[in-house]
Amino acid sequence: MTIKNRQWILARRPVGEIRDGDLLLRTTSLPVVGPGELLVRAHYLSLDPTNRIWMSDIDQYMEPVMLDTPMRGIVSGEVVGSGVPTFKLGDTVMGLGSWSDYCHGPAGNFSPMPAYPGLSPKDVFGQLCVVAPTAYFGLVDIGAPKVGETLVVSGAAGAVGSIVGQLGKALGCRVVGIAGGSEKCRWIVDELDFDIALDYKEGGLDAALRQACPQGVDIYFDNVGGETLNTVMGLTNLYGRIIECGLISTYNADCKVAGPSNYARIVMKRLKVQGFIVLDYAARYPEAYRAFTQLHAQGRMKWRCHELVGLEGAAEAVRLLYQGQNNGKLLIKVV
Amino acid sequence: MTIKNRQWILARRPVGEIRDGDLLLRTTSLPVVGPGELLVRAHYLSLDPTNRIWMSDIDQYMEPVMLDTPMRGIVSGEVVGSGVPTFKLGDTVMGLGSWSDYCHGPAGNFSPMPAYPGLSPKDVFGQLCVVAPTAYFGLVDIGAPKVGETLVVSGAAGAVGSIVGQLGKALGCRVVGIAGGSEKCRWIVDELDFDIALDYKEGGLDAALRQACPQGVDIYFDNVGGETLNTVMGLTNLYGRIIECGLISTYNADCKVAGPSNYARIVMKRLKVQGFIVLDYAARYPEAYRAFTQLHAQGRMKWRCHELVGLEGAAEAVRLLYQGQNNGKLLIKVV
Numbered sequence: 001m002t003i004k005n006r007q008w009i010l011a012r013r014p015v016g017e018i019r020d021g022d023l024l025l026r027t028t029s030l031p032v033v034g035p036g037e038l039l040v041r042a043h044y045l046s047l048d049p050t051n052r053i054w055m056s057d058i059d060q061y062m063e064p065v066m067l068d069t070p071m072r073g074i075v076s077g078e079v080v081g082s083g084v085p086t087f088k089l090g091d092t093v094m095g096l097g098s099w100s101d102y103c104h105g106p107a108g109n110f111s112p113m114p115a116y117p118g119l120s121p122k123d124v125f126g127q128l129c130v131v132a133p134t135a136y137f138g139l140v141d142i143g144a145p146k147v148g149e150t151l152v153v154s155g156a157a158g159a160v161g162s163i164v165g166q167l168g169k170a171l172g173c174r175v176v177g178i179a180g181g182s183e184k185c186r187w188i189v190d191e192l193d194f195d196i197a198l199d200y201k202e203g204g205l206d207a208a209l210r211q212a213c214p215q216g217v218d219i220y221f222d223n224v225g226g227e228t229l230n231t232v233m234g235l236t237n238l239y240g241r242i243i244e245c246g247l248i249s250t251y252n253a254d255c256k257v258a259g260p261s262n263y264a265r266i267v268m269k270r271l272k273v274q275g276f277i278v279l280d281y282a283a284r285y286p287e288a289y290r291a292f293t294q295l296h297a298q299g300r301m302k303w304r305c306h307e308l309v310g311l312e313g314a315a316e317a318v319r320l321l322y323q324g325q326n327n328g329k330l331l332i333k334v335v
Numbered sequence: 336m337t338i339k340n341r342q343w344i345l346a347r348r349p350v351g352e353i354r355d356g357d358l359l360l361r362t363t364s365l366p367v368v369g370p371g372e373l374l375v376r377a378h379y380l381s382l383d384p385t386n387r388i389w390m391s392d393i394d395q396y397m398e399p400v401m402l403d404t405p406m407r408g409i410v411s412g413e414v415v416g417s418g419v420p421t422f423k424l425g426d427t428v429m430g431l432g433s434w435s436d437y438c439h440g441p442a443g444n445f446s447p448m449p450a451y452p453g454l455s456p457k458d459v460f461g462q463l464c465v466v467a468p469t470a471y472f473g474l475v476d477i478g479a480p481k482v483g484e485t486l487v488v489s490g491a492a493g494a495v496g497s498i499v500g501q502l503g504k505a506l507g508c509r510v511v512g513i514a515g516g517s518e519k520c521r522w523i524v525d526e527l528d529f530d531i532a533l534d535y536k537e538g539g540l541d542a543a544l545r546q547a548c549p550q551g552v553d554i555y556f557d558n559v560g561g562e563t564l565n566t567v568m569g570l571t572n573l574y575g576r577i578i579e580c581g582l583i584s585t586y587n588a589d590c591k592v593a594g595p596s597n598y599a600r601i602v603m604k605r606l607k608v609q610g611f612i613v614l615d616y617a618a619r620y621p622e623a624y625r626a627f628t629q630l631h632a633q634g635r636m637k638w639r640c641h642e643l644v645g646l647e648g649a650a651e652a653v654r655l656l657y658q659g660q661n662n663g664k665l666l667i668k669v670v
Contacts, residue, residue: 060603
């Protein structure tokens with residue numbers, strides 16, 4: 001029996017929003033696993049805003065995905081072929097794979113999946129491995145929050161933003177979340193204990209934010225960029241920190257987007273604005289896992305997982321992120 | 336005999352460029368020196384781009400100068416009235432005073448002027464006290480230069496930029512300066528040992544900078560903002576640092592200026608962009624003095640002082656900074 005391997009191929013670089021035909025699902029046979037390589041049967045595929053960046057050929061933080069090759073993605077799964085002594089068949093792993101039933105690549109792209117009592121494999125992958133380190137190192141290392149400071153988070157009901165807000169509360173900050181729609185706003189205040197939620201779709205964000213932050217903004221965890229970034233930047237305090245995690249509002253732009261007109265505030269308020277990528281913190285991930293699981297054990301860390309079933313839906317699903325239509329971490333159950 | 340005190344008053348907040356009538360020279364009598372206060376006979380007045388910020392009422396890093404009060408300025412001079420035991424008549428001091436023959440204010444605004452063999456009082460004030468710490472702490476603390484890295488400096492023939500470049504060379508960087516006009520460009524390469532100078536007035540800065548920085552840009556010491564900032568930001572390397580010292584190209588704008596369209600590079604290249612003000616480093620100034628004087632003693636630290644005589648010329652003189660017509664540190668000899 002020949003095992004079939006479905007995989008999404010990047011057929012064309014998207015211009016603006018991802019459209020039908022940018023990615024194509026094809027079926028191939030399984031490759032031979034060479035020395036130093038792994039073959040991983042994918043269980044879950046994480047869909048993340050950064051996928052859109054990888055599809056483009058702008059100068060970015062890693063190589064863009066090459067045309068006519070499998071789309072890159074973060075996956076969890078089981079080792080079904082190993083060319084290294086450090087992984088054996090049946091091991092559960094996670095890492096940088098592709099949008100495929102079977103992911104094939106250098107063993108160095110994968111690491112053993114941690115196990116935590118009380119967390120499902122899906123949550124260990126999606127929440128603990130993918131989301132928690134991004135939220136934790138961005139907020140703690142770059143943001144350096146102090147008790148009593150005001151933390152503003154955009155994309156606040158999203159996978160990363162919702163964890164950032166809860167970490168901020170645990171660290172003693174006053175947390176203001178910006179999200180799209182009343183349901184998301186209700187969720188982050190009622191369930192996640194954010195102090196205030198602002199619905200950017202209602203308009204008037206500048207005035208609402210001024211009212212929500214009478215002491216100004218000490219830390220801004222930015223997931224969206226664009227006009228929201230500019231508005232928050234305009235309210236930053238002396239020595240404010242802006243954590244540049246993502247700029248989802250601009251990734252679909254097919255031309256140059258003007259930077260924030262409040263940029264001069266970086267000088268006036270001695271701000272630090274810093275971009276980061278969680279992979280740089282790989283050696284310290286257990287620190288993030290610990291913070292996350294401890295808060296979870298205390299009932300102070302909650303999340304939503306937006307799970308879709310079937311690899312065939314991946315191209316359609318990733319668009320949800322850009323329409324704000326996902327509720328929490330977006331995962332594809334591959335099988 | 337009544338001693339007359341000339342002082343420049345901020346009569347009106349400038350709109351765009353500073354115009355006649357924004358500042359007015361008036362003559363008053365000397366104030367009574369109260370407890371905790373000093374009266375300082377000004378010797379030198381430092382004119383700096385930041386003066387233009389202080390004249391405006393935008394939200395900034397200190398209080399704006401109030402209308403109908405003396406214009407704030409960094410001065411050196413001699414104590415002629417003291418309401419504190421720590422300063423006695425005849426002491427030479429420097430600090431935040433005003434554009435006046437006699438500066439009157441809290442003693443905490445002033446500090447004793449250091450003396451260095453081989454440096455004139457003018458250079459101790461202008462170069463060592465005002466310029467060197469700004470160049471040093473911006474470059475060393477925020478920029479964290481490493482041997483072999485490429486450092487780009489704008490305003491490279493200016494007071495701060497020219498020192499930054501020489502510090503960068505001493506720290507093992509490849510230094511590319513951006514300045515306006517061929518004379519300035521020649522000076523920083525021939526006299527100050529910059530590796531390359533680019534004349535932004537010639538146009539085509541993007542292509543010229545790409546050629547001058549084949550390994551990309553690791554550190555950008557920004558004195559000008561605007562399109563130059565955007566161009567350099569577009570060439571930054573992974574983990575690049577942008578030191579936001581000033582945005583002189585934008586201070587005269589009478590409307591909002593768009594931020595750099597290459598802003599997304601902060602995420603893509605994990606940049607750190609940080610504003611600072613040298614006053615935050617006051618406790619560490621001797622460290623900057625030491626670096627500066629050691630290099631000076633080795634013949635590796637040079638500068639130009641643009642000295643004008645007479646307090647009455649201050650309002651006209653500060654405009655030189657905005658026209659790029661000063662050659663080096665701009666000082667008014669007050670007497």
